[in-house]
Amino acid sequence: MKAINDFVAQFNASIPLDTSRIVRNRNRYYLLSKKLKQQVPKAFFYAGAYLGAVKGASFFPSFLLLAMIAERKANKLVIDKKTAWLFICGRDIFKKGILQVNGSRKGNYTLILNEHNECLGFGKILHNIREENDANKVVVKNILDIGDFLRRETRQSSRR
Protein backbone atom coordinates (compact mmCIF):
# COMPACT_ATOMS: atom_id res chain seq x y z
CA MET A 1 0.00 0.00 0.00
CA LYS A 2 2.83 2.38 0.89
CA ALA A 3 4.38 1.78 -2.53
CA ILE A 4 1.16 2.92 -4.21
CA ASN A 5 0.69 5.97 -2.00
CA ASP A 6 4.31 7.02 -2.46
CA PHE A 7 3.99 6.68 -6.21
CA VAL A 8 0.77 8.70 -6.35
CA ALA A 9 2.31 11.43 -4.16
CA GLN A 10 4.94 12.04 -6.84
CA PHE A 11 2.18 13.60 -8.94
CA ASN A 12 1.22 15.92 -6.04
CA ALA A 13 -1.93 13.84 -5.79
CA SER A 14 -3.68 11.45 -3.49
CA ILE A 15 -6.40 8.93 -4.21
CA PRO A 16 -8.74 7.46 -1.64
CA LEU A 17 -8.19 3.70 -1.95
CA ASP A 18 -10.15 1.36 0.30
CA THR A 19 -7.26 -0.67 1.72
CA SER A 20 -9.62 -3.48 2.76
CA ARG A 21 -10.27 -4.14 -0.92
CA ILE A 22 -6.65 -4.07 -2.08
CA VAL A 23 -5.15 -7.51 -2.54
CA ARG A 24 -1.48 -8.21 -3.03
CA ASN A 25 -0.84 -11.26 -5.20
CA ARG A 26 2.87 -12.07 -5.54
CA ASN A 27 4.36 -8.65 -6.40
CA ARG A 28 1.15 -7.27 -7.93
CA TYR A 29 -1.58 -5.12 -6.36
CA TYR A 30 -5.26 -5.33 -7.30
CA LEU A 31 -8.27 -3.29 -6.21
CA LEU A 32 -11.29 -5.57 -5.99
CA SER A 33 -14.95 -4.55 -5.98
CA LYS A 34 -16.93 -5.67 -2.93
CA LYS A 35 -18.59 -8.41 -4.98
CA LEU A 36 -15.31 -9.73 -6.34
CA LYS A 37 -13.74 -9.68 -2.88
CA GLN A 38 -16.68 -11.62 -1.44
CA GLN A 39 -17.24 -14.11 -4.22
CA VAL A 40 -14.03 -15.17 -5.92
CA PRO A 41 -11.30 -17.46 -4.57
CA LYS A 42 -8.00 -15.77 -3.73
CA ALA A 43 -5.75 -17.83 -5.98
CA PHE A 44 -6.41 -15.66 -9.03
CA PHE A 45 -3.92 -14.72 -11.71
CA TYR A 46 -5.50 -11.28 -12.25
CA ALA A 47 -8.56 -9.64 -10.71
CA GLY A 48 -10.47 -6.37 -10.51
CA ALA A 49 -8.51 -3.22 -11.22
CA TYR A 50 -4.82 -3.99 -11.56
CA LEU A 51 -2.94 -1.17 -9.79
CA GLY A 52 0.69 -2.03 -10.42
CA ALA A 53 3.64 -4.15 -9.39
CA VAL A 54 6.60 -3.79 -7.07
CA LYS A 55 9.97 -4.84 -8.41
CA GLY A 56 12.82 -4.31 -6.00
CA ALA A 57 12.47 -0.79 -4.64
CA SER A 58 10.46 0.45 -7.62
CA PHE A 59 6.72 0.60 -8.22
CA PHE A 60 5.47 0.06 -11.77
CA PRO A 61 1.96 1.48 -12.13
CA SER A 62 -0.82 0.13 -14.28
CA PHE A 63 -2.64 2.34 -16.76
CA LEU A 64 -5.78 1.90 -14.65
CA LEU A 65 -3.99 3.48 -11.69
CA LEU A 66 -2.74 6.34 -13.88
CA ALA A 67 -6.30 6.91 -15.13
CA MET A 68 -7.50 6.96 -11.52
CA ILE A 69 -4.91 9.60 -10.62
CA ALA A 70 -5.87 11.59 -13.73
CA GLU A 71 -9.42 11.92 -12.40
CA ARG A 72 -8.05 13.80 -9.36
CA LYS A 73 -6.12 16.99 -8.86
CA ALA A 74 -2.59 16.09 -9.98
CA ASN A 75 0.33 17.17 -12.16
CA LYS A 76 -0.95 16.91 -15.73
CA LEU A 77 0.02 18.06 -19.17
CA VAL A 78 -2.36 18.18 -22.10
CA ILE A 79 -0.50 17.70 -25.37
CA ASP A 80 -1.43 18.18 -29.01
CA LYS A 81 -2.35 15.41 -31.44
CA LYS A 82 1.06 15.02 -33.09
CA THR A 83 2.89 15.05 -29.75
CA ALA A 84 0.40 12.51 -28.39
CA TRP A 85 1.18 10.16 -31.24
CA LEU A 86 4.93 10.55 -30.75
CA PHE A 87 4.55 10.04 -27.00
CA ILE A 88 2.67 6.76 -27.57
CA CYS A 89 5.58 5.73 -29.78
CA GLY A 90 7.89 6.17 -26.80
CA ARG A 91 9.18 9.68 -27.52
CA ASP A 92 9.80 12.51 -25.07
CA ILE A 93 7.79 15.75 -25.10
CA PHE A 94 8.90 19.06 -26.56
CA LYS A 95 7.71 22.31 -25.04
CA LYS A 96 5.94 23.24 -28.29
CA GLY A 97 3.61 20.22 -28.11
CA ILE A 98 2.14 21.22 -24.75
CA LEU A 99 -1.32 22.77 -24.75
CA GLN A 100 -2.05 22.97 -21.04
CA VAL A 101 0.04 22.70 -17.89
CA ASN A 102 -1.00 21.72 -14.40
CA GLY A 103 2.06 21.32 -12.18
CA SER A 104 5.29 22.07 -13.91
CA ARG A 105 8.16 21.82 -11.43
CA LYS A 106 11.40 20.22 -12.56
CA GLY A 107 11.96 16.73 -11.16
CA ASN A 108 8.26 15.96 -10.60
CA TYR A 109 6.25 13.29 -12.34
CA THR A 110 3.39 14.40 -14.56
CA LEU A 111 0.53 12.61 -16.23
CA ILE A 112 0.30 13.05 -19.97
CA LEU A 113 -3.18 13.60 -21.39
CA ASN A 114 -4.38 13.92 -24.97
CA GLU A 115 -6.83 16.56 -26.21
CA HIS A 116 -9.71 14.34 -25.03
CA ASN A 117 -8.26 14.37 -21.49
CA GLU A 118 -7.42 10.66 -21.73
CA CYS A 119 -4.32 9.55 -19.89
CA LEU A 120 -1.61 8.29 -22.25
CA GLY A 121 1.03 7.64 -19.61
CA PHE A 122 3.42 9.65 -17.49
CA GLY A 123 6.77 11.30 -17.62
CA LYS A 124 9.37 13.16 -15.60
CA ILE A 125 9.59 16.94 -15.88
CA LEU A 126 13.13 17.86 -16.95
CA HIS A 127 12.83 21.67 -16.92
CA ASN A 128 10.43 24.09 -15.28
CA ILE A 129 7.90 24.09 -18.09
CA ARG A 130 6.39 27.53 -17.63
CA GLU A 131 9.81 29.17 -17.47
CA GLU A 132 11.25 27.34 -20.47
CA ASN A 133 11.38 29.61 -23.53
CA ASP A 134 12.86 27.21 -26.07
CA ALA A 135 9.89 25.57 -27.87
CA ASN A 136 12.16 22.90 -29.31
CA LYS A 137 13.50 21.73 -25.99
CA VAL A 138 12.56 18.36 -24.53
CA VAL A 139 10.82 19.23 -21.26
CA VAL A 140 9.29 15.87 -20.26
CA LYS A 141 10.98 12.52 -20.42
CA ASN A 142 8.69 9.64 -21.36
CA ILE A 143 8.61 7.08 -18.53
CA LEU A 144 5.57 4.99 -19.53
CA ASP A 145 3.03 5.28 -22.33
CA ILE A 146 0.11 3.19 -23.60
CA GLY A 147 2.19 1.98 -26.54
CA ASP A 148 3.58 -0.35 -23.90
CA PHE A 149 0.58 -2.66 -24.53
CA LEU A 150 2.01 -3.34 -28.00
CA ARG A 151 5.59 -3.64 -26.76
CA ARG A 152 4.49 -6.15 -24.10
CA GLU A 153 2.92 -8.33 -26.81
CA THR A 154 6.16 -8.30 -28.76
CA ARG A 155 8.20 -9.09 -25.65
CA GLN A 156 5.86 -11.89 -24.61
CA SER A 157 5.71 -13.50 -28.04
CA SER A 158 9.50 -13.36 -28.41
CA ARG A 159 9.86 -15.20 -25.07
CA ARG A 160 7.74 -18.14 -26.30
Added chain:
Amino acid sequence: MMSSKQFFVNRYQILGWTYKEVKLKQAIRINTMNASRDTVVSRLESLGIALEKIPFLEDGYWIRKSKFSVGATAEYLLGLYSIQEAAAQIPVTLFTELEDKTVLDACASPGGKTVQLANLMKNRDVIVALELKQRKMFALANQLERSRVTNTAVYNMDAREASKLSMKFDCVLLDVPCSGNYVTDKGWFSKRTIEDVYKNARRQRQILTEAVKVTKDGGEIVYATCSLEPEENELNIDWAIGALNVKVEEINCHGEKGLTNVFGKELDRSIEKCRRIWPDQTQGFFVCKLRKQA
Protein backbone atom coordinates in the same frame (compact mmCIF):
# COMPACT_ATOMS: atom_id res chain seq x y z
CA MET B 1 -6.61 -41.00 -52.54
CA MET B 2 -8.95 -38.16 -51.58
CA SER B 3 -7.19 -35.04 -50.27
CA SER B 4 -8.05 -33.69 -46.85
CA LYS B 5 -9.59 -30.66 -48.51
CA GLN B 6 -11.76 -32.78 -50.78
CA PHE B 7 -12.84 -34.88 -47.81
CA PHE B 8 -14.08 -31.88 -45.81
CA VAL B 9 -15.53 -30.06 -48.81
CA ASN B 10 -17.56 -33.20 -49.66
CA ARG B 11 -18.88 -33.27 -46.11
CA TYR B 12 -20.02 -29.65 -46.37
CA GLN B 13 -21.75 -30.49 -49.64
CA ILE B 14 -23.63 -33.37 -47.99
CA LEU B 15 -24.66 -30.98 -45.22
CA GLY B 16 -26.13 -28.65 -47.84
CA TRP B 17 -23.44 -26.02 -48.35
CA THR B 18 -21.12 -25.48 -51.27
CA TYR B 19 -17.55 -24.58 -50.39
CA LYS B 20 -16.30 -21.16 -51.45
CA GLU B 21 -13.27 -18.98 -50.86
CA VAL B 22 -14.01 -16.18 -48.44
CA LYS B 23 -11.91 -13.09 -47.77
CA LEU B 24 -12.42 -12.20 -44.15
CA LYS B 25 -13.16 -8.56 -43.37
CA GLN B 26 -11.50 -7.18 -40.26
CA ALA B 27 -14.02 -6.11 -37.65
CA ILE B 28 -14.03 -4.08 -34.48
CA ARG B 29 -16.43 -3.85 -31.54
CA ILE B 30 -16.88 -0.61 -29.67
CA ASN B 31 -16.47 -0.80 -25.91
CA THR B 32 -19.40 1.41 -24.97
CA MET B 33 -18.45 1.25 -21.29
CA ASN B 34 -15.43 3.41 -22.19
CA ALA B 35 -16.85 5.74 -24.85
CA SER B 36 -20.02 6.24 -26.85
CA ARG B 37 -20.45 4.60 -30.24
CA ASP B 38 -20.71 7.97 -32.03
CA THR B 39 -17.57 9.31 -30.37
CA VAL B 40 -15.45 6.32 -31.35
CA VAL B 41 -16.81 6.21 -34.90
CA SER B 42 -16.13 9.88 -35.46
CA ARG B 43 -12.62 9.65 -33.96
CA LEU B 44 -11.74 6.71 -36.18
CA GLU B 45 -13.19 8.37 -39.26
CA SER B 46 -11.14 11.48 -38.51
CA LEU B 47 -8.05 9.24 -38.67
CA GLY B 48 -9.07 8.18 -42.17
CA ILE B 49 -10.47 4.79 -41.18
CA ALA B 50 -13.58 3.93 -43.20
CA LEU B 51 -16.09 1.89 -41.23
CA GLU B 52 -19.14 -0.09 -42.24
CA LYS B 53 -21.79 -0.93 -39.64
CA ILE B 54 -22.29 -4.68 -39.30
CA PRO B 55 -26.04 -5.01 -39.79
CA PHE B 56 -26.57 -7.86 -37.32
CA LEU B 57 -24.50 -6.41 -34.44
CA GLU B 58 -25.20 -3.40 -32.26
CA ASP B 59 -21.61 -2.36 -31.60
CA GLY B 60 -19.78 -4.03 -34.48
CA TYR B 61 -18.16 -2.39 -37.51
CA TRP B 62 -16.20 -3.75 -40.43
CA ILE B 63 -13.05 -1.90 -41.45
CA ARG B 64 -13.61 -0.95 -45.08
CA LYS B 65 -10.36 0.97 -45.47
CA SER B 66 -7.46 1.93 -43.25
CA LYS B 67 -3.96 3.04 -44.15
CA PHE B 68 -2.56 1.64 -40.91
CA SER B 69 -3.23 -1.11 -38.42
CA VAL B 70 -6.35 -0.54 -36.34
CA GLY B 71 -4.47 -2.35 -33.57
CA ALA B 72 -2.04 0.55 -33.17
CA THR B 73 -4.25 3.62 -32.71
CA ALA B 74 -4.46 5.57 -29.45
CA GLU B 75 -8.18 4.73 -29.40
CA TYR B 76 -7.39 1.01 -29.45
CA LEU B 77 -4.69 1.34 -26.80
CA LEU B 78 -7.14 3.31 -24.64
CA GLY B 79 -9.63 0.44 -24.83
CA LEU B 80 -12.28 2.34 -26.76
CA TYR B 81 -12.71 -0.61 -29.11
CA SER B 82 -11.59 -4.20 -29.53
CA ILE B 83 -10.62 -6.05 -32.67
CA GLN B 84 -13.05 -8.94 -32.87
CA GLU B 85 -14.27 -10.89 -35.86
CA ALA B 86 -17.95 -10.29 -36.65
CA ALA B 87 -19.29 -13.80 -35.96
CA ALA B 88 -17.24 -13.97 -32.76
CA GLN B 89 -19.17 -10.97 -31.49
CA ILE B 90 -22.46 -12.90 -31.55
CA PRO B 91 -22.28 -15.39 -28.61
CA VAL B 92 -22.05 -12.86 -25.78
CA THR B 93 -25.10 -10.98 -27.10
CA LEU B 94 -27.27 -14.10 -26.67
CA PHE B 95 -27.56 -14.09 -22.89
CA THR B 96 -31.03 -12.94 -21.88
CA GLU B 97 -29.72 -10.66 -19.13
CA LEU B 98 -26.23 -10.02 -17.84
CA GLU B 99 -26.75 -7.29 -15.27
CA ASP B 100 -26.67 -8.47 -11.65
CA LYS B 101 -25.35 -11.85 -12.77
CA THR B 102 -22.34 -13.96 -11.91
CA VAL B 103 -20.81 -15.08 -15.18
CA LEU B 104 -18.26 -17.72 -16.12
CA ASP B 105 -16.16 -17.35 -19.27
CA ALA B 106 -14.79 -20.86 -19.29
CA CYS B 107 -12.23 -20.66 -22.12
CA ALA B 108 -11.37 -16.99 -22.04
CA SER B 109 -8.13 -16.23 -23.87
CA PRO B 110 -7.41 -13.96 -25.70
CA GLY B 111 -10.21 -12.16 -23.85
CA GLY B 112 -12.24 -10.45 -26.59
CA LYS B 113 -15.46 -12.02 -25.36
CA THR B 114 -14.52 -11.40 -21.70
CA VAL B 115 -14.25 -7.70 -22.48
CA GLN B 116 -17.55 -7.86 -24.37
CA LEU B 117 -19.19 -9.48 -21.33
CA ALA B 118 -17.79 -6.76 -19.05
CA ASN B 119 -19.05 -4.18 -21.48
CA LEU B 120 -22.61 -5.52 -21.44
CA MET B 121 -22.41 -5.83 -17.64
CA LYS B 122 -21.30 -2.19 -17.46
CA ASN B 123 -18.16 -3.40 -15.67
CA ARG B 124 -20.24 -4.41 -12.63
CA ASP B 125 -20.97 -7.70 -10.85
CA VAL B 126 -18.63 -10.62 -11.39
CA ILE B 127 -17.00 -12.44 -14.29
CA VAL B 128 -14.75 -15.41 -13.66
CA ALA B 129 -12.49 -16.09 -16.64
CA LEU B 130 -10.62 -19.37 -17.00
CA GLU B 131 -7.71 -20.11 -19.29
CA LEU B 132 -5.86 -23.38 -19.38
CA LYS B 133 -2.66 -22.31 -21.13
CA GLN B 134 -0.14 -20.48 -18.96
CA ARG B 135 1.42 -18.74 -21.96
CA LYS B 136 -1.91 -17.10 -22.82
CA MET B 137 -2.47 -15.63 -19.35
CA PHE B 138 -0.50 -12.43 -19.84
CA ALA B 139 -2.23 -11.65 -23.15
CA LEU B 140 -5.57 -12.07 -21.40
CA ALA B 141 -4.50 -9.82 -18.51
CA ASN B 142 -3.19 -7.19 -20.95
CA GLN B 143 -6.47 -7.22 -22.83
CA LEU B 144 -8.40 -6.63 -19.59
CA GLU B 145 -6.09 -3.84 -18.45
CA ARG B 146 -6.16 -2.12 -21.85
CA SER B 147 -9.95 -2.33 -22.02
CA ARG B 148 -10.26 -1.10 -18.40
CA VAL B 149 -12.19 -4.15 -17.26
CA THR B 150 -12.46 -4.23 -13.47
CA ASN B 151 -15.17 -6.82 -12.72
CA THR B 152 -13.23 -9.94 -13.68
CA ALA B 153 -11.11 -12.51 -11.89
CA VAL B 154 -8.84 -14.65 -14.06
CA TYR B 155 -7.65 -18.15 -13.18
CA ASN B 156 -5.11 -20.40 -14.86
CA MET B 157 -7.45 -23.35 -14.85
CA ASP B 158 -8.87 -26.04 -17.09
CA ALA B 159 -12.57 -25.44 -17.81
CA ARG B 160 -13.06 -29.15 -17.07
CA GLU B 161 -12.16 -28.41 -13.45
CA ALA B 162 -14.37 -25.33 -12.98
CA SER B 163 -16.18 -26.89 -10.02
CA LYS B 164 -12.93 -26.54 -8.02
CA LEU B 165 -13.85 -22.84 -7.71
CA SER B 166 -16.85 -23.84 -5.54
CA MET B 167 -18.98 -21.23 -7.29
CA LYS B 168 -22.31 -21.37 -9.13
CA PHE B 169 -22.98 -19.17 -12.14
CA ASP B 170 -26.08 -17.58 -13.65
CA CYS B 171 -24.51 -17.47 -17.10
CA VAL B 172 -21.73 -19.55 -18.61
CA LEU B 173 -19.98 -18.75 -21.87
CA LEU B 174 -18.41 -21.77 -23.54
CA ASP B 175 -16.35 -20.53 -26.43
CA VAL B 176 -14.77 -23.95 -26.52
CA PRO B 177 -11.42 -24.87 -28.10
CA CYS B 178 -12.31 -26.27 -31.52
CA SER B 179 -10.87 -27.32 -34.87
CA GLY B 180 -11.38 -23.82 -36.31
CA ASN B 181 -12.16 -23.29 -39.96
CA TYR B 182 -10.41 -22.60 -43.24
CA VAL B 183 -11.38 -18.92 -43.39
CA THR B 184 -9.21 -17.87 -40.46
CA ASP B 185 -6.47 -20.42 -41.08
CA LYS B 186 -5.09 -20.62 -44.60
CA GLY B 187 -3.43 -23.98 -44.02
CA TRP B 188 -6.48 -25.48 -42.33
CA PHE B 189 -7.20 -28.26 -44.82
CA SER B 190 -3.62 -29.51 -44.85
CA LYS B 191 -3.38 -29.47 -41.05
CA ARG B 192 -6.67 -30.97 -39.96
CA THR B 193 -7.90 -34.53 -39.97
CA ILE B 194 -11.23 -35.99 -38.92
CA GLU B 195 -9.43 -37.50 -35.91
CA ASP B 196 -8.68 -33.95 -34.69
CA VAL B 197 -12.37 -33.17 -34.99
CA TYR B 198 -13.35 -36.24 -32.95
CA LYS B 199 -10.73 -35.42 -30.33
CA ASN B 200 -11.96 -31.84 -29.99
CA ALA B 201 -15.58 -33.03 -29.84
CA ARG B 202 -14.73 -35.33 -26.92
CA ARG B 203 -13.03 -32.51 -25.02
CA GLN B 204 -15.96 -30.19 -25.74
CA ARG B 205 -18.35 -32.72 -24.20
CA GLN B 206 -16.19 -32.83 -21.07
CA ILE B 207 -16.27 -29.02 -20.87
CA LEU B 208 -20.04 -28.98 -21.40
CA THR B 209 -20.50 -31.54 -18.62
CA GLU B 210 -18.49 -29.45 -16.17
CA ALA B 211 -20.23 -26.25 -17.26
CA VAL B 212 -23.65 -27.72 -16.47
CA LYS B 213 -22.36 -28.70 -13.01
CA VAL B 214 -21.38 -25.12 -12.16
CA THR B 215 -24.49 -23.48 -13.67
CA LYS B 216 -27.35 -22.56 -11.35
CA ASP B 217 -30.70 -24.22 -12.01
CA GLY B 218 -32.42 -22.15 -14.68
CA GLY B 219 -29.08 -20.60 -15.68
CA GLU B 220 -27.95 -20.10 -19.26
CA ILE B 221 -25.03 -21.62 -21.15
CA VAL B 222 -24.00 -20.17 -24.49
CA TYR B 223 -21.97 -22.71 -26.46
CA ALA B 224 -19.95 -21.52 -29.44
CA THR B 225 -17.33 -22.84 -31.82
CA CYS B 226 -15.70 -21.52 -34.96
CA SER B 227 -15.76 -25.02 -36.41
CA LEU B 228 -17.90 -26.10 -39.35
CA GLU B 229 -17.82 -29.73 -38.31
CA PRO B 230 -21.14 -31.07 -36.95
CA GLU B 231 -19.36 -33.37 -34.48
CA GLU B 232 -18.29 -30.22 -32.59
CA ASN B 233 -21.64 -28.52 -33.02
CA GLU B 234 -25.07 -30.09 -33.59
CA LEU B 235 -23.94 -33.61 -32.61
CA ASN B 236 -22.50 -32.33 -29.33
CA ILE B 237 -25.68 -30.43 -28.53
CA ASP B 238 -27.79 -33.47 -29.42
CA TRP B 239 -25.65 -35.48 -27.00
CA ALA B 240 -26.00 -32.77 -24.29
CA ILE B 241 -29.79 -32.79 -24.55
CA GLY B 242 -29.78 -36.50 -23.81
CA ALA B 243 -26.94 -36.72 -21.30
CA LEU B 244 -27.08 -33.43 -19.41
CA ASN B 245 -29.93 -31.60 -17.80
CA VAL B 246 -30.31 -28.90 -20.49
CA LYS B 247 -32.73 -27.67 -23.12
CA VAL B 248 -32.00 -25.64 -26.24
CA GLU B 249 -33.39 -22.10 -26.11
CA GLU B 250 -34.64 -19.95 -28.96
CA ILE B 251 -32.13 -17.34 -30.14
CA ASN B 252 -32.51 -14.54 -32.59
CA CYS B 253 -29.27 -13.82 -34.41
CA HIS B 254 -27.46 -13.96 -37.72
CA GLY B 255 -27.09 -17.47 -39.18
CA GLU B 256 -29.04 -20.45 -40.42
CA LYS B 257 -30.99 -22.96 -38.37
CA GLY B 258 -28.93 -25.75 -36.81
CA LEU B 259 -28.89 -29.01 -38.77
CA THR B 260 -31.30 -31.67 -37.52
CA ASN B 261 -30.14 -34.33 -39.93
CA VAL B 262 -26.40 -34.95 -39.99
CA PHE B 263 -25.08 -37.56 -42.41
CA GLY B 264 -28.39 -39.44 -42.17
CA LYS B 265 -28.69 -39.25 -38.39
CA GLU B 266 -31.87 -37.57 -37.13
CA LEU B 267 -31.20 -35.20 -34.24
CA ASP B 268 -33.48 -33.64 -31.63
CA ARG B 269 -35.78 -31.16 -33.38
CA SER B 270 -34.89 -28.40 -30.90
CA ILE B 271 -31.43 -28.22 -32.45
CA GLU B 272 -32.83 -26.12 -35.24
CA LYS B 273 -32.92 -23.32 -32.63
CA CYS B 274 -29.11 -23.27 -32.79
CA ARG B 275 -27.44 -21.09 -35.40
CA ARG B 276 -24.91 -22.32 -37.95
CA ILE B 277 -23.01 -19.66 -39.87
CA TRP B 278 -21.41 -20.87 -43.06
CA PRO B 279 -18.51 -18.72 -44.26
CA ASP B 280 -19.63 -15.74 -46.29
CA GLN B 281 -19.57 -12.28 -44.71
CA THR B 282 -17.92 -13.82 -41.66
CA GLN B 283 -15.87 -16.87 -40.75
CA GLY B 284 -17.67 -20.14 -40.08
CA PHE B 285 -19.37 -20.31 -36.70
CA PHE B 286 -21.86 -22.21 -34.60
CA VAL B 287 -23.73 -20.91 -31.59
CA CYS B 288 -26.38 -22.25 -29.27
CA LYS B 289 -28.07 -21.27 -26.01
CA LEU B 290 -28.85 -23.94 -23.43
CA ARG B 291 -30.86 -23.61 -20.24
CA LYS B 292 -30.15 -25.83 -17.26
CA GLN B 293 -33.32 -27.43 -16.02
CA ALA B 294 -34.19 -27.40 -12.31
